[in-house]
Amino acid sequence: MSTIIQTRQLTKKYREQEVLKPLDFSVEKGEICALIGKNGAGKSTLFKVLAGQIMPTSGEVLLFGKSGKEIEREKKRMGFMIETPAFFPDFTAVQNLEYFRIQRGVVDKKRMYEVLEIVGLAKEKKKRFKDYSMGMKQRLGIALCLLSNPDCLVLDEPINGLDVEGIIEIRTLLRKLNQEKHITILISSHILTELKLVATRFVFIKDGVIFDDLSKDALEEKSRKQIVLTVDNSVKVAQLLDRAYGDIEFKVLPNHVISIQNHIESSGEINRLLVDNGVMVKEFRIEALNLEEYFLGLVEESNND
Numbered sequence: 654m655s656t657i658i659q660t661r662q663l664t665k666k667y668r669e670q671e672v673l674k675p676l677d678f679s680v681e682k683g684e685i686c687a688l689i690g691k692n693g694a695g696k697s698t699l700f701k702v703l704a705g706q707i708m709p710t711s712g713e714v715l716l717f718g719k720s721g722k723e724i725e726r727e728k729k730r731m732g733f734m735i736e737t738p739a740f741f742p743d744f745t746a747v748q749n750l751e752y753f754r755i756q757r758g759v760v761d762k763k764r765m766y767e768v769l770e771i772v773g774l775a776k777e778k779k780k781r782f783k784d785y786s787m788g789m790k791q792r793l794g795i796a797l798c799l800l801s802n803p804d805c806l807v808l809d810e811p812i813n814g815l816d817v818e819g820i821i822e823i824r825t826l827l828r829k830l831n832q833e834k835h836i837t838i839l840i841s842s843h844i845l846t847e848l849k850l851v852a853t854r855f856v857f858i859k860d861g862v863i864f865d866d867l868s869k870d871a872l873e874e875k876s877r878k879q880i881v882l883t884v885d886n887s888v889k890v891a892q893l894l895d896r897a898y899g900d901i902e903f904k905v906l907p908n909h910v911i912s913i914q915n916h917i918e919s920s921g922e923i924n925r926l927l928v929d930n931g932v933m934v935k936e937f938r939i940e941a942l943n944l945e946e947y948f949l950g951l952v953e954e955s956n957n958d
């Protein structure tokens with residue numbers, strides 16, 4: 654695997670506020686990497702540093718393995734959409750792309766029509782920008798990123814504010830760019846479920862710290878079923894579970910609630926174990942973990958650190 658984006662001990666401070674804590678982060682070729690974090694987590698700041706729009710306070714960015722002066726050449730292989738581009742509302746899609754094509758020195762005029770085709774706007778290329786839906790506007794933004802034929806796209810919250818149809822359009826487009834055009838994608842969102850169906854990797858950020866980094870399989874694993882128990886004595890239950898099952902994975906939550914992540918098939922046996930040992934089981938249920946809750950749970954956990 655080759656690394657497209659890498660940061661080494663990257664930090665960014667605004668006055669006294671440390672918006673990015675020493676961050677070691679990478680995106681590998683072929684990934685659709687989702688950066689998930691609430692508003693203010695530091696996603697846009699990280700993307701702006703990657704794009705060279707702002708300078709880091711310390712640390713290093715590498716693109717395609719290059720840093721320092723050599724990075725400028727590699728930046729041409731990247732397409733950044735950090736804020737929605739300032740398109741002219743009364744211009745058509747073609748007129749808007751033409752403006753930016755000239756500004757960016759892209760010689761090949763045909764490329765405009767190619768990118769409109771790729772993002773599914775070829776039929777609406779003569780419509781004025783202001784008459785586009787939100788999803789179409791975002792797709793035109795992505796078309797603009799594609800003008801220079803990049804190997805990697807970095808998209809900051811392109812799904813934010815879209816309706817269901819718009820979200821599906823962008824997801825379908827991202828999948829196509831990744832699978833057919835072999836473009837590596839780094840994309841941010843504050844809603845995990847928006848990217849769950851499309852990303853291949855999930856990186857969670859809070860207060861400028863990456864606190865979890867999961868493959869698609871690992872995320873799915875986490876959304877599997879779990880046993881949730883409410884008991885009268887969670888400390889005793891924890892001891893009983895540890896003693897009975899060496900490899901058991903469980904969490905002791907507030908209010909004597911315990912969630913067990915494996916041995917789901919032994920739920921009856923676990924119930925009997927607890928009752929036989931004098932534990933009062935007030936509630937015993939098997940449920941699938943809601944990923945949004947899991948993510949929020951992690952946020953709460955890191956709050957308590």
Ligand SMILES: Nc1ncnc2c1ncn2[C@@H]1O[C@H](COP(=O)(O)OP(=O)(O)OP(=O)(O)O)[C@@H](O)[C@H]1O
Pocket residue numbers: 667672690691692693694695696697698699810843
């Ligand atoms: N130019 C700036 N000057 C001072 N503080 C800033 C600046 N830009 C961002 N911040 C602060 O840095 C923190 C991270 O902001 P950032 O925009 O990177 O977060 P985000 O995860 O992208 O969230 P959002 O989706 O709300 O943009 C916030 O507390 C924000 O107020």
